[in-house]
Amino acid sequence: MHSNVVTQTDLTPLTLAARGKVRDVYDLGDSLLIVSTDRISAFDVILPDPIPDKGRVLNGLSLFWMDKTSHIVPNHVISSDPAQYPDSCGPFSDLLRGRSMLVKKARPFPVECVVRGYIIGSGWKDYQQTGKICGIDLPKGLEQAARLPEPIFTPSTKAELGEHDENISFSRVIDLVGKQSAEWLRDMTIELYLFGSLWAEERGIIIADTKFEFGLANDTPMLIDEAMTPDSSRFWPKNQYRVGISPPSLDKQFVRDYLERLSWDKKPPAPPLPSEIVSKTSEKYREIYKILTGKEL
Numbered sequence: 001m002h003s004n005v006v007t008q009t010d011l012t013p014l015t016l017a018a019r020g021k022v023r024d025v026y027d028l029g030d031s032l033l034i035v036s037t038d039r040i041s042a043f044d045v046i047l048p049d050p051i052p053d054k055g056r057v058l059n060g061l062s063l064f065w066m067d068k069t070s071h072i073v074p075n076h077v078i079s080s081d082p083a084q085y086p087d088s089c090g091p092f093s094d095l096l097r098g099r100s101m102l103v104k105k106a107r108p109f110p111v112e113c114v115v116r117g118y119i120i121g122s123g124w125k126d127y128q129q130t131g132k133i134c135g136i137d138l139p140k141g142l143e144q145a146a147r148l149p150e151p152i153f154t155p156s157t158k159a160e161l162g163e164h165d166e167n168i169s170f171s172r173v174i175d176l177v178g179k180q181s182a183e184w185l186r187d188m189t190i191e192l193y194l195f196g197s198l199w200a201e202e203r204g205i206i207i208a209d210t211k212f213e214f215g216l217a218n219d220t221p222m223l224i225d226e227a228m229t230p231d232s233s234r235f236w237p238k239n240q241y242r243v244g245i246s247p248p249s250l251d252k253q254f255v256r257d258y259l260e261r262l263s264w265d266k267k268p269p270a271p272p273l274p275s276e277i278v279s280k281t282s283e284k285y286r287e288i289y290k291i292l293t294g295k296e297l
Helices: 054-068 087-096 121-130 170-177 179-201 253-260 275-293
Strands: 015-019 023-027 031-036 077-079 100-104 111-118 147-153 205-217 220-224 233-237
Touching (some): 031 054, 031 087, 054 077, 054 100, 054 179, 054 275, 111 170, 111 179, 147 179, 170 179, 179 205, 179 220, 205 275
Antiparallel strands (some): 015 023, 031 100, 077 100, 111 147, 111 205, 205 233
C-alpha cells in the first residue's frame, strides 16, 4: 500500500483551473492536467478523511477503460506519462505519476449521462413511488436490485459543488443540447455500459449502474472525466448478488452505507470516518482495480 496520500495539490506556478470533489484540474494553455486526489465525497459533501490509493485507482481505471473503448468513442486522453507532459510539470513528476492525465480541452455537455442495468439506489426509490425511473415506464412488480429488461438512460443535471444532481427526462436533455446530441449521448452511454458490463461480468462483477461525461473538443464529441470507476459506478460481486437486497459492493456505496447509519444531516461539515472504514474502502477500491484490469495497483 502506498502511504503517500494526496488530499490536495498545489502545483504552483501551474494555473489551478478547478478543484472538484476529487480532482484538481490545471490549465496548461492548450491542454489540461487532471490530478486525481484521495479525497472522497458522499451525498455531494467532501469527507474529512482521504482514502489511501483512491486517486490512483480512479486514474488507472479511467485510463484502462478509455483505452479499451477507444474503438467505440474517442476520449480526451493525450498521455498519462509525466515524462511526456509539458516541461512546466517536470518538478511534480513524482506526485503526478500514477494519479494524473494530460487531456484535451473539451467543452462538457451539461448532462450527467447515467445508465442503469439494475434497479437500486435513487432509481429504486423512484420506482417504488411512481413505477418509473426518470419518467421511463418499467414493468410492475420489480424487486430491489432486479436486472432491468434492458439498460435505461437516466440522465441528470450537473450540480455545482455542494448541490445535488437532479434526474431529468430525455426531453429535457433535448432542450439542453439538441436532438442529435441528446440521441448521441444516450446511445453512446448505453453502448459503453454494455461493453463494460460484459467485460466485468466475465470477471465475476456486475456493473449495476454507472455514469459518463462527454464533451466537445474541436467539435468532436468525446468521452471525458472518468470512466467506470468505483466513484461513478456500482460494482457487485456476482457470487454475492441476489434480488431483494442491496448487494455488497466494491465501490463508494460502502462509505454511503456507513454514513446512512449516523444521524448526519448530509450537509457540511461531514463526520470523520473511522480508520477501519477508511482502510476497508481503500481495500475495496484496490480489489476492483485488480479484478477489472488484471493488475495490482
